[in-house]
Amino acid sequence: MLYVEGLTKTYRTGDSELPILRGVNLSVEKGEFVAIMGPSGSGKSTFMNMLGCLDRPDSGTYVLDGIEVSKQNDQQLALVRNQKIGFVFQSFNLLPRSTSLHNVELPMMYAGISRSERRKRAMEALKRVGLGERMNHRPTQLSGGQKQRVAIARALVNRPAILLADEPTGNLDSRSGTEIMAMFQELHEQGVTIILVTHELDIAQHAERIVTFKDGVIMKDERVEERLTAVPSDEVILT
Amino acid sequence: MNFWEALRTAIDGIWANKMRSGLTMLGIIIGITSVIAVNTLGEGGQRAITSEMEKFGQNSFNIYTDYESKEEHSNDDLTVEDAETLSRISPYIERLVPYNQSNSIVKGPKKEERVNVYSTTAHYLEIQPTVKISKGRFFSEADDKELRAVIVLEDELAKKLFGQMNPLGQRVRMGDNSLVVIGTYKEEKFRFDMSQTYGAYIPIRYDLSFQEEPFVSTLIGKAKDKESVEAAMKQATQYLSRKHQKENHYRSFSMQEQVNQFNQLTGTLTIIFSVIAGISLVVGGVGVMNIMLVSVTERTREIGIRKALGARRRDILMQFLIESLIVCLIGGLIGVLLGLGAAALVSYFAQLPPLLSWNSIFIAFGFSSAIGIFFGLYPANKAAKLDPIEALRYE
Numbered sequence: 001m002l003y004v005e006g007l008t009k010t011y012r013t014g015d016s017e018l019p020i021l022r023g024v025n026l027s028v029e030k031g032e033f034v035a036i037m038g039p040s041g042s043g044k045s046t047f048m049n050m051l052g053c054l055d056r057p058d059s060g061t062y063v064l065d066g067i068e069v070s071k072q073n074d075q076q077l078a079l080v081r082n083q084k085i086g087f088v089f090q091s092f093n094l095l096p097r098s099t100s101l102h103n104v105e106l107p108m109m110y111a112g113i114s115r116s117e118r119r120k121r122a123m124e125a126l127k128r129v130g131l132g133e134r135m136n137h138r139p140t141q142l143s144g145g146q147k148q149r150v151a152i153a154r155a156l157v158n159r160p161a162i163l164l165a166d167e168p169t170g171n172l173d174s175r176s177g178t179e180i181m182a183m184f185q186e187l188h189e190q191g192v193t194i195i196l197v198t199h200e201l202d203i204a205q206h207a208e209r210i211v212t213f214k215d216g217v218i219m220k221d222e223r224v225e226e227r228l229t230a231v232p233s234d235e236v237i238l239t
Numbered sequence: 240m241n242f243w244e245a246l247r248t249a250i251d252g253i254w255a256n257k258m259r260s261g262l263t264m265l266g267i268i269i270g271i272t273s274v275i276a277v278n279t280l281g282e283g284g285q286r287a288i289t290s291e292m293e294k295f296g297q298n299s300f301n302i303y304t305d306y307e308s309k310e311e312h313s314n315d316d317l318t319v320e321d322a323e324t325l326s327r328i329s330p331y332i333e334r335l336v337p338y339n340q341s342n343s344i345v346k347g348p349k350k351e352e353r354v355n356v357y358s359t360t361a362h363y364l365e366i367q368p369t370v371k372i373s374k375g376r377f378f379s380e381a382d383d384k385e386l387r388a389v390i391v392l393e394d395e396l397a398k399k400l401f402g403q404m405n406p407l408g409q410r411v412r413m414g415d416n417s418l419v420v421i422g423t424y425k426e427e428k429f430r431f432d433m434s435q436t437y438g439a440y441i442p443i444r445y446d447l448s449f450q451e452e453p454f455v456s457t458l459i460g461k462a463k464d465k466e467s468v469e470a471a472m473k474q475a476t477q478y479l480s481r482k483h484q485k486e487n488h489y490r491s492f493s494m495q496e497q498v499n500q501f502n503q504l505t506g507t508l509t510i511i512f513s514v515i516a517g518i519s520l521v522v523g524g525v526g527v528m529n530i531m532l533v534s535v536t537e538r539t540r541e542i543g544i545r546k547a548l549g550a551r552r553r554d555i556l557m558q559f560l561i562e563s564l565i566v567c568l569i570g571g572l573i574g575v576l577l578g579l580g581a582a583a584l585v586s587y588f589a590q591l592p593p594l595l596s597w598n599s600i601f602i603a604f605g606f607s608s609a610i611g612i613f614f615g616l617y618p619a620n621k622a623a624k625l626d627p628i629e630a631l632r633y634e
Contacts, residue, residue, distance in 0.1 A: 078550060093547070
């Protein structure tokens with residue numbers, strides 16, 4: 001599903017060079033739920049941007065769902081983001097002036113899906129995250145948890161290969177956070193491949209695998225023994 | 240994303256910032272309004288005056304002697320007979336008549352008035368259809384040849400001189416002469432003729448008979464048709480040069496030339512004013528660019544979100560370009576309406592016929608689209624080139 005080898009990235013400011021990623025190798029299977037952890041400055045955010053095709057590595061290979069992303073141009077990357085990746089951000093990143101429905105329709109608009117089909121699928125997606133009653137609300141009329149659910153609906157509506165969540169509970173109160181994590185669990189059970197960036201261990205422990213970054217490389221890559229759900233991980237991989 | 244999606248997105252963007260969009264439009268509105276008003280008024284005035292001129296002298300022309308001629312001027316450079324001969328022999332000339340104009344005091348029983356006195360022949364009415372006899376008659380060829388002291392007064396003048404009396408058969412005094420009123424007339428005045436002086440016609444041979452230095456100042460003529468005007472003027476001047484043995488002594492001038500000269504003048508004026516108005520349009524365009532740049536900065540995060548969700552550069556470019564295009568087109572539309580309104584208002588008070596200048600409307604829309612695209616391109620391109628990561632991080 002996702003395969004990364006020898007990924008490097010260095011930022012240059014003036015004369016000084018700041019290596020952020022120094023050869024990252026990782027592979028994620030379809031249906032896996034992976035948490036990425038690490039202190040700030042460890043390179044996990046940059047890595048996330050690479051996975052999300054928002055940034056390109058200096059060297060190394062990144063293959064997503066059979067596409068060698070590291071060799072694509074800007075326009076092709078936009079298509080990959082549109083078709084293969086669903087983003088969930090810490091700050092929700094909904095269009096503030098648009099309704100939930102329109103926000104969820106947005107990726108399908110860039111995918112060139114017809115209006116009626118878009119509307120139908122957006123409504124289904126919103127119902128799926130329990131916001132069937134909030135379709136015509138604007139983000140300002142929604143709670144944090146609801147906003148994040150709209151974002152999840154939007155992330156999933158184009159049926160992406162991976163769901164990338166960057167601190168999805170960071171701006172939520174603990175009750176909403178738990179709610180959102182339960183939703184990730186549910187999606188995981190349905191077979192969605194999820195990569196979650198967090199710095200909180202208890203959030204990371206919702207995943208079945210925790211990858212820890214330090215100084216631009218993966219320092220630890222371990223299975224989570226203490227599962228919060230009863231579903232065995234190998235059963236999920238089969239779906 | 241197709242064009243219609245981009246259009247909808249752009250309209251949403253404009254609608255979300257109604258106040259700002261309106262202010263942005265203002266520059267375009269003012270520019271287009273002035274361009275349209277100037278052009279419509281220019282074209283309307285031009286057409287009104289042209290049509291007036293044509294009504295008053297279609298195919299007509301004048302023959303006169305050149306002030307700057309090297310030949311000696313004499314009183315018989317132009318004669319009544321010349322006009323009659325040319326009318327007879329020229330295949331191009333419908334009618335040529337001698338024409339003098341003077342200013343005299345005309346005394347009636349009630350009052351006296353300063354009057355423009357025109358002297359010509361009986362055929363004058365053939366070339367001047369705007370003069371309509373309302374009472375009595377115009378003088379005849381016999382009146383002219385026999386030097387009868389007769390006069391035809393303008394209706395208003397007759398009323399002034401005679402009050403309620405029937406003027407026909409009455410006498411008026413003009414200098415030492417006493418003339419019999421044989422008719423009154425009404426003249427359709429040239430719309431832009433502001434003169435308040437009344438007119439009267441007398442036979443030219445009678446007029447010349449009591450002048451100390453009798454001479455004919457002008458021959459006015461009418462060609463058979465529009466195409467014959469040039470030939471008619473050429474033949475008339477050639478004939479006169481030959482007959483009077485004077486070279487380069489005669490000049491001709493047609494109503495058409497006058498119309499052309501006038502059109503050239505108003506055309507130039509319209510262009511000058513349009514350019515001035517156009518400058519305000521460019522200023523409006525700079526305003527659009529300014530606001531679009533603000534809008535791009537303000538919506539950096541939105542651009543980042545759109546890019547993360549799969550918007551290509553082209554999609555973002557289109558969204559902002561269409562937005563500035565629509566702002567300019569709506570501004571253009573309002574400007575056209577206001578401009579036409581302003582032109583209609585001025586036309587109404589200046590008593591010009593109202594006119595819809597399609598040309599300037601197309602030009603206005605062309606210009607506002609061009610401005611929308613030209614001044615929208617830089618901000619739109621700036622938006623399209625934003626780095627999605629930075630844009631998402633933008634607060």
